[in-house]
Amino acid sequence: MTMQTPLTLQLAALRCTVRPELGGCIAGLWWNDLAILRTMPTAPHSVRESASYPLVPYSNRIGHGQLQWAGSTYRLPLNFAPEEHSIHGVGWERPWHVLDADARSVRLMYQHPGDAAWPFAFDAVQELRLTADALDQTMCITNRAAQAAPAGLGWHPYFTKPPGTRIRFAAQARWDMGADKLPTQRLPHSGLQQGCDTLTVDHCFDGWLGALTLEHSSVRVSVSSDLDKLVVFTTPTRDNIAVEPVSHVNNALGPWAQAASEPQALGVRVLPPGASFSASMRVRLEALA
Numbered sequence: 604m605t606m607q608t609p610l611t612l613q614l615a616a617l618r619c620t621v622r623p624e625l626g627g628c629i630a631g632l633w634w635n636d637l638a639i640l641r642t643m644p645t646a647p648h649s650v651r652e653s654a655s656y657p658l659v660p661y662s663n664r665i666g667h668g669q670l671q672w673a674g675s676t677y678r679l680p681l682n683f684a685p686e687e688h689s690i691h692g693v694g695w696e697r698p699w700h701v702l703d704a705d706a707r708s709v710r711l712m713y714q715h716p717g718d719a720a721w722p723f724a725f726d727a728v729q730e731l732r733l734t735a736d737a738l739d740q741t742m743c744i745t746n747r748a749a750q751a752a753p754a755g756l757g758w759h760p761y762f763t764k765p766p767g768t769r770i771r772f773a774a775q776a777r778w779d780m781g782a783d784k785l786p787t788q789r790l791p792h793s794g795l796q797q798g799c800d801t802l803t804v805d806h807c808f809d810g811w812l813g814a815l816t817l818e819h820s821s822v823r824v825s826v827s828s829d830l831d832k833l834v835v836f837t838t839p840t841r842d843n844i845a846v847e848p849v850s851h852v853n854n855a856l857g858p859w860a861q862a863a864s865e866p867q868a869l870g871v872r873v874l875p876p877g878a879s880f881s882a883s884m885r886v887r888l889e890a891l892a
Contacts, residue, residue, distance in 0.1 A: 614707040614733040617888070627699035627711045627729060628653035629760070632738060634888050639824060641761045641843045650695050658757035659694035659727045659744055660715075661871075662849040663807065663834060666785045666857035670722075672753055672866075676858075677722050686784060691759065693720045694727055708732040715747075723752035736888050743881035746874035753856055754872045756882045757830065757849030764837065764844045768799040768819040772833065775810025778852060785854045795835070799844055805836045807853045815846060821892050828884040832870055848884050 609620040609630050620630040622643070630643040631654050640654035650656050668689040670677040679689040682696070699711040710730045717724035724747040732739045746752045777792035789809060795802075799817075811833040817824040828848035837844035851870030867873060872880045 610701070610704060610709055612707055612709060612731065612733050615735045617733050617736070617738065619731065619733060619738060621709055621711075621731060622650075622653070623701055623709075623711050624698045625653065626650035626656050626695035626697065627713060628656040628695065629731070630654055632886070634822065637822065638763050639822075639886070639888065641763055653761075655758060655760035656691075656695040657727070657729055657742060658755070658759055658847070658849060659692045659713075659742065660721060660723070660725055661692045661753070661755040661856060662757040662759075662847065662851065663853035664688040664690050664785060664857070666783070666854045666859060669858055670856050671858055672856065673750070680720055682720075688784070692755075695759075696720070699729070702728070717748060723748040723750075725752070725754070738886045739883070740885070741881060741883045743879055744874070745879040746876055749876055751873055751875050753866060754874050754880050755849065755851045755855070755870070756880065757834075757847055758884050759845060759847050760826075760886070761843040761845050762817055762824060764799050764817075764842055765819045766800060768817055768844070769797065770799055770802070770815070770817055770835075770844070771796045772808075772815035773812045774808040774833065776808070778807045778809060780806060780853075785857070785859060786852060799837060801839050802844075803838050806834070807849070808833045808835065809852065811848075813848075817844070817846070818891070821890065823889040823891055825887040825889070826884065827887070828882065830882050830884075848882075850880075850882060 612619045616635045618633045632640040643653045668679040683690040699713045702710040713727045726745045729742040772794045774794040778786040815826040830848040834847040855869035
């Protein structure tokens with residue numbers, strides 16, 4: 604894994620480090636000296652150890668690496684051993700290059716040629732920008748294939764979880780999950796409003812209202828997005844919680860989705876050649892003491 608000096612953004616009390624060459628990931632986000640996201644190790648084994656990474660051109664799992672699209676099955680690499688699934692797209696696995704940057708913002712681009720990892724060519728651009736109390740992120744995917752192609756976007760931040768942290772968000776439903784980590788059924792669910800110390804969750808929430816708070820003794824972290832699905836993952840033994848705004852349901856492009864519903868009904872965007880899809884996310888901080 605090639606390591607380069609992190610690109611550092613800073614404004615007032617906020618500081619963010621970015622690793623364009625490591626999947627366009629965030630290596631850390633601090634408010635004064637308080638880590639808001641977990642800090643990436645100096646010598647990581649994988650981008651999945653980062654503070655946050657982009658999910659493009661899909662999020663979560665494609666069951667058994669079997670991408671179903673337009674009547675064809677594409678075999679994708681199984682990149683999450685020991686699970687027999689493909690996960691989180693290709694953006695996090697590839698270097699991004701810097702389009703432009705200044706002290707408080709950066710724009711990154713990844714150009715995908717279409718290969719065994721994902722058959723459809725696309726361009727992806729992500730922007731990270733600091734304000735005095737927030738990190739704003741946008742991402743856009745443009746279809747460069749000659750045919751209509753499926754697309755999804757999302758972010759995979761790992762927020763620190765000090766003892767006493769509470770989570771609150773509203774949703775309409777939650778997708779149950781089988782032992783294979785793939786969704787089974789959509790059931791009504793109002794979201795979460797509880798402490799995280801004993802929380803075990805690894806689910807996709809549907810009909811998310813686009814707002815979430817994580818709160819502990821010194822800070823309130825507010826996460827907002829124009830996406831309407833949210834994957835949340837933590838266990839009592841973890842010192843972080845993954846809060847992932849995403850555009851589609853887990854495994855929305857696998858064989859299960861073809862039998863259960865049209866991919867578009869599960870949030871997958873269908874992009875004609877040259878068409879784009881974009882999304883945004885904000886992480887805002889507020890002192891409580």
